[in-house]
Amino acid sequence: MSTLATYPATAAHDSHAGPGYGLRRWLLTTNHKDIGTLYLLFSLIMFFVGGSFALLIRAELFQPGLQLVDPHFFNQLTTLHALVMIFGAVMPAFVGLANWQIPLMIGAADMALPRMNNWSFWILPFAFTLLLSTLFMPGGGPAGGWTLYPPLALQTGQAFPYVILAIHMMGISSIMGAINVIATIFNLRAPGMTLMKMPLFVWTWLITAFLLIAVMPVLAGAVTMLLTDKFFLTSFFNAGGGGDPVMFQHIFWFFGHPEVYIMILPAFGIISQIIPTFARKPLFGYASMVYATASIALLSFLVWAHHMFTVGMPLRGELFFMYVTMLIAVPTGVKVFNWVATMWRGAMTFETPMLFAVAFVILFTIGGLSGVMLAMVPADYQYHDTYFVVAHFHYVLVPGAVFSIMAAVYYWLPKWTGHQLNERMGRLHFWLSVVGVNVLFFPQHFLGLAGMPRRIPDYALQFTEFNMISTVGAFLFGFSQLLFLYNVIQTIRGGQPADAQVWEGAHGLEWTVPSPAPYHTFTTPPVVD
């Protein structure tokens, strides 16, 4: 087997490759665990940066009238909040988890392309320094929304080319990360680890990686066309020059919709690891979970225009995109049903990771159901660009993707650090978060239905009450995340020693190595029966 044949060379490598010292260790590391840590740390910083933008937005919206920020700066905040959270917090967190866990879960010594791994991480701090520095440029940062729709995006000041370059850098980083995941999974699985024996987290990441490779170049193309429209007199999106501003939206969302699944498929994988562990029962419908994930990924290429129902597409186009969008509910429903069936007749306990996983299933499903509502084109004519949409996508992204990341960190942290989590503190963080996130986002459904548009710094008086409630929830949720930071730091510094198994019901190769996982694991591949 080729996987075995490559091993002697790698094994010879580990005798001299302990962790380095100081800054050089982190700058020059090619170790998947170090790089995973860097990704997660970076993501955590960006989570707080993007979160502080969100709190400023919510503070301004606490009352009608302009109190804190100028409308132009408000638009910069909404734009950067989205870019930072999507490309800086959620995506790097999943790549960090992939770096740590995929080699451990498939019995590989490291990622397949360690030097590229280092490079794909170290691009990110520069990309985000560039992006955030635009706030201080004449004309301010990007203020046209993260979707960068022209012609508005072309009104950006000096920041524009810097934003485009930053997006290119994020894209290159993502593509390299995705190549690495695919190369690792296809080449470095331990003997006996057939594709249909892979843990669901590995499967969902494999599919996610293909989505990334397919769509990040599309985004790169779209923003490059914006760049040439602005500086090189092209008219791709300029109606005055024979171009088509709606074409940008088609191209953007051809990237943007798969991007949505890039941020949720790994979450599905995480939840599919955690629920069986704490239900002490194998995942129900493993094969159907894999097929459902693949179907969601394929369908994601056929639904982009549901973000654009109000642009004035032909009737047949609207009907097509409505039907395909509704169809996505089917594989997504299968996943939810399988999770519930996994819990059914299990022997459940509710440690912190499980609490986050259960909350994920419920709150993600709420976001999914409002997604079905949004798919109805005539109703979408009302919902579109209102707070109903804001509530919908925050339900799938915050108690969806972000909760799954926190669940994953709590789940694997004992393996990474060798210390058990302080459960009391973990639960406190969970309950404050789950209450905060619902007080924050649930009233936004009402605001949207009552007619409040999104991306406005000030609003009519009938929206006051729910905006106030939402802001209170935002601060509760935001400040509760300091507890997450505290928990992570405390668990790294000390705590009850964790054994290799960590969780009673855990299965999989990562639980066969000691806790903390040694710097090099599986230098000799394990055999999977």
Add this chain to the structure above:
Amino acid sequence: MAHRYILRGTGAVLVFALAMWSAGVRAEFGLNMTPGVTAISREVYDLHMLVFWICVAIGVAVFGVMFWSIYHHRKSQGAVAAQFHESALVEVLWTLAPILILVAMAVPATKTLIRLADARDAELTIKVTGYQWRWRYEYLNEGIDFFSTLATPRAQIANNAAKDATYLLAVDRPLVVPVGKKIRILTTAADVIHSWWVPALGWKRDAIPGFINESWTLIEKPGVYRGQCAELCGRDHGFMPVVVEAVPEAEFRQWVESNKAPNPITAQVANGGQ
């Protein structure tokens, strides 16, 4: 222990939601979409409520099973984990059932959408053009053409004066239309993309430079209906409301007569764009 927290937490959320709901029924602040003032807006409202209740039913069923399981299948209750992990029959069933439900939702949605798309036989055509940050209304056959700009004083926005009931939803010149007539509305824009939206009419439509989008409405009740630009269009996106004043046919004719001008835009531009 945790299940009790979960149950209590869920209970609290439900009580909160119910309290908010009943408060909303009494108070003026809205919780839900309104049925609006056109046949289409009522259809959209009905579709919205249909899908909403289907989603609630699905949620109750799925979460019900889940909470029952969370309560009964706990290790602390002495539950011993079963080891079953697949069933082709169950998978097929819960793939087919949602498809049937989705078809049931798609049928009324398709019908409404087809009606919405049919702008034929309109008796009045108005061209709506989005500008940063105001609307221009042209009555194509009546020779009326004017800008409609936010009328809320800056002092109210800056919190230096008490806010009116129509704060941010008032304009200097509303769009005046007759009730009971099918009106074709053409949306376009002069600079960036905007979106023209009056919730009571049941739809919004983007106003895109270089494109002319066609929509229609038939307002049944006289009244003043307010909305806002719905597509981010720059600094004052939150400050370009839409106000539609629907009046009886005779009153509308009168309004047309008294507002006909040879070229009002030229006059407005001469007056500094007001």
